[in-house]
Amino acid sequence: MRIFDPHIHMTSRTTDDYQAMYDAGVRALVEPAFWLGQPRTSVDTFVDYFDGLVGWEPFRASQFGIRHHCTMALNPKEANDPRCRGVLDVLPRYLAKDGVVAVGELGYDSMTPEEDEVFAAQLRLAIEHDLPVLVHTPHRDKAAGTRRTLDVVRESGVTPERVVVDHLNEVTVGLVADSGCWMGFSIYPDTKMDPDRMVAILKEYGTDRMLVNSAADWGKSDPLRTRQTADAMLAAGFADDDVDRVFWQNPVAFYGQSGRLDLEGTPADPAATFEGNSVLRGARP
Amino acid sequence: MSLDTVLAERLSDDGRRWLDAATDRVRSDAAAIRVLFPAVGRNVGRGAVEDAARVALLKAVPSRGPALVDEVAALYRFGDAAEKRGVLRALHLLDVGDRGLPIVQDALRTNDTRLVAAALGPYGAAQLDAAAYRQGVLKCVFVGVPLADIEGLERRADAELARMLADFATERLAAGRDVPGDVWLVLDRFPDAATGLRKTAEEA
Known part of the structure; x- marks a missing residue:
């Protein structure tokens, strides 16, 4: 099984995690720029973080046979601190870099006017830099936040096929399904979604435009939730191809819109198909 | 090129x-x-x-x-x-x-x-x-x-650089480690700096 985790914060994870992820089948991932738990107080610390996302972290991932890409943005939480606003001025330099495959995480935290401004400004940057967009939906007041997010995206002129709205659940998935945007789900140990609830959503809505991630970070989270959800799909009767679509083809299709996804040399998976042909020629396990 | x-x-x-x-x-x-x-x-x-x-x-x-x-x-x-x-x-x-x-x-x-x-x-x-x-x-x-990949060595190498490289090589030898052959690009031009190093190398 090959897995592409479309949302995971490896900066906060250990080398043991990288090894366990590789062993579970993870061969590629996207690390969105987000906050670090401890609020930052200057643009310079963001720049150092961004440098890590295109420098040290991809190098670390490569030591474990995993291809690392990232998204860049001023996140909604820190958008509220005027000391961090200057991040928007350096962002264009980083959006131009090789490993950057989307603008994100954008969206709302507390739905303040400052968050509105920063969200809109960065949607304009996504158009300028011809990049897809990763939008985070708020932990609190999620349904209202999701509706407002979809309105802002619609007004921005970014086409829905180039937007993923993340951290969805049973209440918010329908809104996003109707919008034409991609649907992102973070599978967590206790909160957000769990593997069985995810499988139920996939049964109801299908596998089209679906992205499933671990969103593992510095909090209680688990980088193997992708694999556990894939196993739960198989146990529920989904075919290998459905699992491959959700955990590989979909993230490749979404982030591939950047034109900067570099998966050359990712180890061939026994179940991998090339233009519909498996190298196993029917001897599939 | x-x-x-x-x-x-x-x-x-x-x-x-x-x-x-x-x-x-x-x-x-x-x-x-x-x-x-x-x-x-x-x-x-x-x-x-x-x-x-x-x-x-x-x-x-x-x-x-x-x-x-x-x-x-x-x-x-x-x-x-x-x-x-x-x-x-x-x-x-x-x-x-x-x-x-x-x-x-x-x-x-x-x-x-x-x-x-x-x-x-x-x-x-x-x-x-x-x-x-x-x-x-x-x-x-x-x-x-x-x-060979750097510029100016011909012009800028001096006795002090030779001493530093000789000391570095001596330290490596003392630790039983290999000495990069490149040090001789400088030491050959400043043989005085390498006297001690040659002695250490012969004893080793």
């Missing part, structure tokens, strides 16, 4: 078109280089051709004086390793006087062998003071950058 030769021989048709359009843009709007410079590798290819294309972009920047220095410094500051190397390779072709020295000094503080080697290119060899140049050469030997 000169940078022009690299571009003439290694650039694809698509790469050439991209680079021509990019240099035109930078000539009319210096700030455009801020988003074009990071995009060079994926548009022209990797390695020597990437470095040569970045040098061409930098030479097209129309700014002069402090504005040019600031532009170049920011490209280095916000650059990834390949972009930083591109800046280092261009410094001697840009009208920045000694104002590019902080860039070279920063590169010499890293442990990235590609940056350390590029820091001791034509610009570093011309601008670094004697102490910094010697430390740079010693670092190259220490981290495994071949001395």
